[in-house]
Amino acid sequence: MSVSSHLEELKRKHDALSTQVETEQRSPGSSDFDIAELKKQKLKLKEEIERLSVTA
Template sequence: MTIQAHLETLEKKHGALEEELRTALTSPSSTDRLISDLKRRKLRIKDQMQRIKESTRH
């Protein structure tokens, strides 16, 4: 997998998590644990994308 393809895959996952988080935040049955887990996973992916972008600039 190329770096660009990997980055695109991460961006899709990040978008999917964003949508899942949006749904969870509006659902009364969502737990705080679920919401924090989604936020943590989303942040982890964002960090990975940032590291890839920084490594390709050098």
């Protein structure tokens, strides 16, 4: 897998997590812990995207 295609995949996952976080935040029964975990995953993806963008 090339770096650019890997970056695109990471961006798609990041966008999907963004949507999931927004949905969970709007849901009255959602857990703060679950939202925090999703945000951590999203941050890790963002950091990986930034790291790969610098080296690409």
